[in-house]
Amino acid sequence: MKFVFKPSPNYRDKKSTQSIIFELTLGLLVIYAFGLYNSFKLGSQYGINAIVLLIVSVVVSFLSEFAYAKLRKLDPIQFFKTSFPWVTPLILVLMVPVNTSAYAVGASTFIGVVFAKLVFGGFGQNIFNPAGVGRALVFSSFSSAVVTDLVTSATPTASFASAGWIMQADLFETFIAQFGGLTNMFLGNYPGTLGETSALLIMLVGIVLIIRNVIDYRIPLVYLGTIFASATVIALVRNTGMYYPLFHILTGGAMFGAFFMLTDPVTNPTSITGRILFAMGSGFITVLIRVLANLPEGVLFSILIMNMLTPAIDRALEGNQIKKLKTNMMAVISLAVIGLVTIGFSSTTLEAKEIKIAGGTTDTSSLSFSETMKVMDDYAKYDAKIVRVEGNTYTVEAKGYGLLEGDASHFDYVKNVFEIVIEDQKVVSVKFVTFGDTPGIGDKVDDTYLSIYEGLSLEDEVDALSSATFTSKSVVAAVSLALQEAGK
Amino acid sequence: MSLLLGPMSKHLPGHKELTSHKEIIKCKDVDKIYIPLAMGTALLEKKVSEGDYVKVGTVVALRNDHFYVPVFSSVSGVVKGFEKRMTSSTKMAEHIVIENDFKYVVEDLTTLSEDASKEEVVNFIKEKGIVGCGGAGFPTYFKFVKTDGCQTLLINAVECEPYLTSDYLNMKENLEDMVLGIKTLFRISGASTCKIAIKKTKKEFIERIKELFKNETNIEVVGVSDVYPMGWERTLVYEVLKKRYDKLPIEAGCIVSNVTTAIKTAQAMRTGLPIVEKIVTVSGDGIKSPCNVLVRVGTPVSHLVELCQGYTTENIQLIAGGPMMGNAITNDNFVITASDNGLTVLKYQEVKSMACLRCGACVDHCPSAIMPVNINNAEKTKNVDRLLKLNVNACIECGMCTYVCPSKLDVTEGVRRAKRFLALKGKK
Ligand code: SF4
Ligand code: SF4
Numbered sequence: 001m002k003f004v005f006k007p008s009p010n011y012r013d014k015k016s017t018q019s020i021i022f023e024l025t026l027g028l029l030v031i032y033a034f035g036l037y038n039s040f041k042l043g044s045q046y047g048i049n050a051i052v053l054l055i056v057s058v059v060v061s062f063l064s065e066f067a068y069a070k071l072r073k074l075d076p077i078q079f080f081k082t083s084f085p086w087v088t089p090l091i092l093v094l095m096v097p098v099n100t101s102a103y104a105v106g107a108s109t110f111i112g113v114v115f116a117k118l119v120f121g122g123f124g125q126n127i128f129n130p131a132g133v134g135r136a137l138v139f140s141s142f143s144s145a146v147v148t149d150l151v152t153s154a155t156p157t158a159s160f161a162s163a164g165w166i167m168q169a170d171l172f173e174t175f176i177a178q179f180g181g182l183t184n185m186f187l188g189n190y191p192g193t194l195g196e197t198s199a200l201l202i203m204l205v206g207i208v209l210i211i212r213n214v215i216d217y218r219i220p221l222v223y224l225g226t227i228f229a230s231a232t233v234i235a236l237v238r239n240t241g242m243y244y245p246l247f248h249i250l251t252g253g254a255m256f257g258a259f260f261m262l263t264d265p266v267t268n269p270t271s272i273t274g275r276i277l278f279a280m281g282s283g284f285i286t287v288l289i290r291v292l293a294n295l296p297e298g299v300l301f302s303i304l305i306m307n308m309l310t311p312a313i314d315r316a317l318e319g320n321q322i323k324k325l326k327t328n329m330m331a332v333i334s335l336a337v338i339g340l341v342t343i344g345f346s347s348t349t350l351e352a353k354e355i356k357i358a359g360g361t362t363d364t365s366s367l368s369f370s371e372t373m374k375v376m377d378d379y380a381k382y383d384a385k386i387v388r389v390e391g392n393t394y395t396v397e398a399k400g401y402g403l404l405e406g407d408a409s410h411f412d413y414v415k416n417v418f419e420i421v422i423e424d425q426k427v428v429s430v431k432f433v434t435f436g437d438t439p440g441i442g443d444k445v446d447d448t449y450l451s452i453y454e455g456l457s458l459e460d461e462v463d464a465l466s467s468a469t470f471t472s473k474s475v476v477a478a479v480s481l482a483l484q485e486a487g488k
Numbered sequence: 489m490s491l492l493l494g495p496m497s498k499h500l501p502g503h504k505e506l507t508s509h510k511e512i513i514k515c516k517d518v519d520k521i522y523i524p525l526a527m528g529t530a531l532l533e534k535k536v537s538e539g540d541y542v543k544v545g546t547v548v549a550l551r552n553d554h555f556y557v558p559v560f561s562s563v564s565g566v567v568k569g570f571e572k573r574m575t576s577s578t579k580m581a582e583h584i585v586i587e588n589d590f591k592y593v594v595e596d597l598t599t600l601s602e603d604a605s606k607e608e609v610v611n612f613i614k615e616k617g618i619v620g621c622g623g624a625g626f627p628t629y630f631k632f633v634k635t636d637g638c639q640t641l642l643i644n645a646v647e648c649e650p651y652l653t654s655d656y657l658n659m660k661e662n663l664e665d666m667v668l669g670i671k672t673l674f675r676i677s678g679a680s681t682c683k684i685a686i687k688k689t690k691k692e693f694i695e696r697i698k699e700l701f702k703n704e705t706n707i708e709v710v711g712v713s714d715v716y717p718m719g720w721e722r723t724l725v726y727e728v729l730k731k732r733y734d735k736l737p738i739e740a741g742c743i744v745s746n747v748t749t750a751i752k753t754a755q756a757m758r759t760g761l762p763i764v765e766k767i768v769t770v771s772g773d774g775i776k777s778p779c780n781v782l783v784r785v786g787t788p789v790s791h792l793v794e795l796c797q798g799y800t801t802e803n804i805q806l807i808a809g810g811p812m813m814g815n816a817i818t819n820d821n822f823v824i825t826a827s828d829n830g831l832t833v834l835k836y837q838e839v840k841s842m843a844c845l846r847c848g849a850c851v852d853h854c855p856s857a858i859m860p861v862n863i864n865n866a867e868k869t870k871n872v873d874r875l876l877k878l879n880v881n882a883c884i885e886c887g888m889c890t891y892v893c894p895s896k897l898d899v900t901e902g903v904r905r906a907k908r909f910l911a912l913k914g915k916k
Contacts, residue, residue, distance in 0.1 A: 003816070007900070008816065008885070009811060010811045011887070013892050017842060020845070020894055124842075270846050272493065272848070314862065318862050
């Protein structure tokens with residue numbers, strides 16, 4: 001008979017960190033599955049890319065952690081059991097656009113896992129959300145890589161950012177119609193990242209995880225509530241209409257951030273007051289980044305900024321929570337008031353970007369909302385090439401928006417082929433011969449849109465179609481080349 | 489305002505069904521009983537010497553520091569000497585060894601009539617050595633000396649420790665004594681209402697108790713949530729009266745007393761006998777036949793284990809009390825005292841801990857509303873100021889923080905280390 005001594009209590013809850021992470025993983029996989037389905041709907045090359053991205057990311061993460069375990073002379077298998085190397089890749093992949101290159105995702109995974117997790121001492125020690133850090137890298141270092149640029153410029157968030165984060169209600173309706181309206185944004189049927197699009201799905205999975213006690217309900221509630229309240233203030237100050245707050249919480253990964261990034265226990269404060277301040281601060285920063293810096297990526301950076309403040313929040317709130325109840329409540333109320341007032345003031349500086357209507361030949365108000373491009377601009381990077389010239393009909397091919405199927409490590413682009421008729425240095429008509437672009441995105445570039453090019457010359461300007469900026473640029477590149485060719 | 493506070497409690501799987509419907513069995517009387525000369529950490533004066541003849545109810549030892557608590561023999565026989573053994577609070581202490589002559593000659597005992605005055609009752613409780621039967625062993629008379637400002641007497645029949653059912657069975661078996669005990673304590677408390685707190689989940693039982701008090705308009709039965717540590721005074725006072733206090737419940741206008749204490753008081757009044765027998769729950773997955781045992785105070789635990797048909801496996805944890813606050817003891821020779829109410833025997837399962845998830849579960853559930861994870865971190869850096877600010881000494885060592893920790897860390901032990909460290913530094 002052996003009597004084992006352990007200090008009390010000798011009773012433990014069944015729930016373990018392993019079971020929490022396991023349930024979280026299941027939740028993320030559900031969202032990934034939906035993202036995958038969405039990607040395949042866009043085209044099989046996207047679906048395959050989505051799979052490749054996850055595999056690459058997971059492999060990179062496991063390899064990094066394996067090397068780390070070896071370095072610290074730990075048994076890698078045991079180490080994996082308490083380090084959960086699959087979580088960061090899963091979150092990261094859900095946050096990147098469908099056709100990000102595997103190379104970019106691999107590199108961000110490496111940076112995220114190594115520099116945001118392992119150098120701090122591994123799981124539990126990290127200050128920043130590793131997936132967040134990795135994702136930020138995709139933005140900052142790979143944003144010039146055409147691949148990511150294309151899709152971000154096609155998302156509602158990015159388009160809205162380029163419109164100055166402010167828009168009157170009637171314009172907004174036409175704007176949002178491009179993405180199938182707010183309802184569609186809620187359901188998730190629009191271009192965006194793999195996992196951030198369906199607010200409905202994220203909420204459903206999130207609620208299940210809340211009920212299962214995997215994540216704290218306060219965080220998404222306070223975070224989304226703060227964004228909603230801030231946007232409502234802006235809406236009232238600027239009289240935009242009530243679509244505005246809804247758009248703010250439905251877009252730019254706010255939902256995903258609320259339920260899956262901010263709730264990461266390792267990088268958020270340990271006390272309830274701390275978590276509320278954390279979520280609220282993050283909500284204000286998200287909106288401020290959006291409207292002041294005019295960036296689409298408020299969610300991500302706000303999370304990283306608040307991660308940085310977490311240790312300070314934790315320390316500031318230390319003490320007996322009942323005795324500190326009043327001060328804590330004051331802290332929460334003060335932050336709310338200061339935040340809303342700041343937002344209210346800064347919203348007065350918001351400027352809606354003017355939308356130019358080109359050519360005047362068509363009802364472009366239903367099409368525009370993006371930057372204006374000069375036909376003269378150099379579109380060499382779109383690889384425009386004259387294929388054939390027959391009289392005044394120029395057949396031109398230019399880089400399209402879609403990826404070619406096949407080798408994942410090296411992407412090539414599909415080509416759009418146009419037939420352009422030019423007379424007297426002016427465009428008579430533009431027609432597609434081959435359309436290689438993403439269904440659902442590029443096909444907004446239809447005959448109505450192409451008709452705005454009629455009558456244009458090299459000196460004119462046209463609007464890029466925001467939901468299909470890249471495709472429009474492809475058209476402009478082709479037209480521009482044809483005009484130059486005709487001018488020779 | 490509690491928007492910013494966590495639940496500060498949690499429902500625990502109680503496993504009470506293992507013993508709650510079984511008959512109480514009587515432990516056979518043993519040849520020798522042992523009375524520890526220690527009560528928790530306090531030491532007792534011996535009142536007998538080797539060779540003395542003692543009767544059932546003879547004072548054999550006395551606690552006489554800031555509390556006055558006499559300790560009695562539970563058998564009649566000769567004092568055989570003194571022996572060092574481990575107590576149920578894991579201290580090595582001298583025990584008085586009394587050889588049982590199996591005659592049970594009873595000391596000439598005083599009883600008390602039901603209508604005795606407050607002073608008489610308080611004195612009686614004091615002289616009969618009645619201690620709180622919730623496990624802590626706090627002397628009962630002390631609570632009733634100063635009762636100014638007491639509006640409510642709270643009778644604690646919650647029994648929130650998992651596995652333990654001795655209070656429940658004690659009530660069921662001694663309904664009349666319970667009624668008398670509660671009425672007496674109510675009377676001497678000077679309170680205007682008496683509330684008997686029983687877990688909501690015991691619906692039928694609540695009805696039965698209500699029936700007993702149906703003629704007493706000032707005595708009501710309240711159902712409280714089935715969460716741990718509902719039996720702790722602060723948690724219970726907040727649940728029932730929605731009041732918090734700084735040091736003692738009397739600040740919130742109430743006195744809290746355990747139901748078994750009330751029963752023991754009534755029994756002493758009727759028979760004159762102090763606590764010489766206890767009902768003790770022996771339960772857990774480490775014991776073959778869990779049940780409640782009626783046992784003489786001073787009986788070594790090994791006899792109770794035998795009565796319950798022994799252990800189920802080789803590696804076990806034998807815990808004096810419930811699994812949350814009870815101490816694991818490395819032998820089964822320690823004895824049952826007047827304040828013991830259970831033994832939990834568990835199959836030993838190794839737990840693998842991992843890095844803190846920083847989930848804050850320990851913070852949200854700590855009934856004292858302090859921050860166990862922060863305390864653990866501050867303890868590692870031995871930061872006195874930070875530990876003081878963290879209000880470490882408010883910890884009641886309830887074990888909740890370790891229980892909820894998903895990373896399976898010994899959080900409570902870390903807080904204890906911090907308390908010891910502060911005590912060492914002379915900071916209370
Ligand atoms: S053991 Fe102490 S610190 Fe831990 S939950 Fe209980 S009171 Fe709080
Ligand atoms: S419950 Fe455990 S894992 Fe969670 S914060 Fe407390 S110590 Fe860390």
